[in-house]
Amino acid sequence: MADNGPDISFERVALIGLGLIGSSLAWAMRARGLARDYVGFSRSEATRSKALELGFIDRAAASAAEAVAGADLVVVAVPVGASGSIAEEIGPHLAPGSIVTDVGSVKQAVVDAIAPHIPQGVHFVPGHPVAGTEHSGPEAGFAELFEGRWCILTPVQGTDPGAVARITALWRALGSEVDTMDARHHDMVLAITSHLPHLIAYTIVGTATDLESSLKQEVIKFAAGGFRDFTRIAASDPVMWRDVFLANREAVLEMLGRFDEDLTALQRAIRYGDGDKLEEIFAASRAVRRSILEAGQA
Amino acid sequence: MADNGPDISFERVALIGLGLIGSSLAWAMRARGLARDYVGFSRSEATRSKALELGFIDRAAASAAEAVAGADLVVVAVPVGASGSIAEEIGPHLAPGSIVTDVGSVKQAVVDAIAPHIPQGVHFVPGHPVAGTEHSGPEAGFAELFEGRWCILTPVQGTDPGAVARITALWRALGSEVDTMDARHHDMVLAITSHLPHLIAYTIVGTATDLESSLKQEVIKFAAGGFRDFTRIAASDPVMWRDVFLANREAVLEMLGRFDEDLTALQRAIRYGDGDKLEEIFAASRAVRRSILEAGQA
Numbered sequence: 119m120a121d122n123g124p125d126i127s128f129e130r131v132a133l134i135g136l137g138l139i140g141s142s143l144a145w146a147m148r149a150r151g152l153a154r155d156y157v158g159f160s161r162s163e164a165t166r167s168k169a170l171e172l173g174f175i176d177r178a179a180a181s182a183a184e185a186v187a188g189a190d191l192v193v194v195a196v197p198v199g200a201s202g203s204i205a206e207e208i209g210p211h212l213a214p215g216s217i218v219t220d221v222g223s224v225k226q227a228v229v230d231a232i233a234p235h236i237p238q239g240v241h242f243v244p245g246h247p248v249a250g251t252e253h254s255g256p257e258a259g260f261a262e263l264f265e266g267r268w269c270i271l272t273p274v275q276g277t278d279p280g281a282v283a284r285i286t287a288l289w290r291a292l293g294s295e296v297d298t299m300d301a302r303h304h305d306m307v308l309a310i311t312s313h314l315p316h317l318i319a320y321t322i323v324g325t326a327t328d329l330e331s332s333l334k335q336e337v338i339k340f341a342a343g344g345f346r347d348f349t350r351i352a353a354s355d356p357v358m359w360r361d362v363f364l365a366n367r368e369a370v371l372e373m374l375g376r377f378d379e380d381l382t383a384l385q386r387a388i389r390y391g392d393g394d395k396l397e398e399i400f401a402a403s404r405a406v407r408r409s410i411l412e413a414g415q416a
Numbered sequence: 417m418a419d420n421g422p423d424i425s426f427e428r429v430a431l432i433g434l435g436l437i438g439s440s441l442a443w444a445m446r447a448r449g450l451a452r453d454y455v456g457f458s459r460s461e462a463t464r465s466k467a468l469e470l471g472f473i474d475r476a477a478a479s480a481a482e483a484v485a486g487a488d489l490v491v492v493a494v495p496v497g498a499s500g501s502i503a504e505e506i507g508p509h510l511a512p513g514s515i516v517t518d519v520g521s522v523k524q525a526v527v528d529a530i531a532p533h534i535p536q537g538v539h540f541v542p543g544h545p546v547a548g549t550e551h552s553g554p555e556a557g558f559a560e561l562f563e564g565r566w567c568i569l570t571p572v573q574g575t576d577p578g579a580v581a582r583i584t585a586l587w588r589a590l591g592s593e594v595d596t597m598d599a600r601h602h603d604m605v606l607a608i609t610s611h612l613p614h615l616i617a618y619t620i621v622g623t624a625t626d627l628e629s630s631l632k633q634e635v636i637k638f639a640a641g642g643f644r645d646f647t648r649i650a651a652s653d654p655v656m657w658r659d660v661f662l663a664n665r666e667a668v669l670e671m672l673g674r675f676d677e678d679l680t681a682l683q684r685a686i687r688y689g690d691g692d693k694l695e696e697i698f699a700a701s702r703a704v705r706r707s708i709l710e711a712g713q714a
Binding site: 199223248249250252267268270297306307308310311312313314315316317318319320321322323324325326327328329333336337338339340341342343344345346347348349350351352353354356357359360361363364367370371373374376377378380381384385388389391393396397399400401402403404405406407409410413 | 497521546547548550565566568595604605606608609610611612613614615616617618619620621622623624625626627631634635636637638639640641642643644645646647648649650651652654655657658659661662665668669671672674675676678679682683686687689691694695697698699700701702703704705707708711
């Protein structure tokens, strides 16, 4: 970040979306003095007021278009299904030379939705900080959310290298490691590491919810046996996740198909009492855990 | 524990099995001075030596039969599939008036395997501390494991109430809440709160393991998106879990069938782009999480 590194400070940051990620990004940038001025917009008046009250934005704009006026960095941090309409609205108001980035958990659909609305001379750098908690909303944010986590950038061919370098340096300054890959590849990797786990967690919590009511009370009571970890994952923002599954349908269905085959094989091993097969499959899982610990991602 | 409460101190505790639960129980009892003498047995010589070295047992016995001789409390803490052969071995050596308990995650199968070998005048109180970590072995134990957790007892009709009261008081002294229920009911509750979550976690980790190797490396790298929680659950002891699924086959297959139907419904909603249905299912999960937080089990 010293001499000749990319410039990671900005004059005015416009945050479109003031939830967990938007607020955390603002706090993280503020903690490091990376922008002079923070303008925010959310469709919800209550969210805008809360963001002002918490103090992670200096000013709430009445529209997304107003928020981006004069901003040299625009961060789109809305559920991915809203990316297209936001881009359409802000497109004509983006300042020449400004950088637009996003934080969506799906990348190809977001690139398809946003890129057509970015005018010549504005740089679009799609991004995905692989970080989050089960909490959502403007009060859920905190400055350390991105520390030690990955941020994946998926710039399209021909994107200004200087803009990519600035966004890369920005995430590094916030404590993240940065990787760059193709948007479709990103969507496949995240389908198995994030989207499918959330889908499974939502499913099992739903299955438990539908139990006869006497059993259901005991599920809550004895949740410590493993179930509570799933409920934590399944407490994540419903609208955000709805959009993720709709936007990454193909990759999720592909991974879900593989999962379903594997589950059927385990079901069969249980039904026919094949203990050797069960033990073999279970033992292999430990090696994966060890690799994750070694990679410092646990 | 004061005047007239059940006596929770013992002269000699025999621990059959010296893994995570056995060692934690010993540490927890030692921390509270609840027994004079701790004798341990494990089939593995390395485990016996380690237990002596760590100091949670005073003496390692050469056989399970030798371990229980003269013990007034015997704790069977082995994978549930080994319960029957252990009970057969120790049965003739159990001291009159002693209490035998176990810690198995499945109860009906364990009752069926152990009870026939318990002689007249010895009291068998089947138990299941709903507590654990992803670590296993004698080094994994710690005195606080059971604090704030449930322990479920499933005594058969006609069991000496005094023995049940002593085991109840023992677990309470170790910081657990105690509930008593029918063994089959226990197995159904645990099938959904614990066994199915573990099966699902093992499956998804297995699915990721079978990916093309380039993708697999990235699964490790970007595990923070949700996958790592599953790998933690799936790092649990493979032999213990093999035995759980074999011993609780019917209840697990029943819950798995329900889960599978629910997953198919979600898959269909994704395929046909039914966002309302997805959001509705996801939103319901939050209420379950809230209940668990309120129940103090998160």
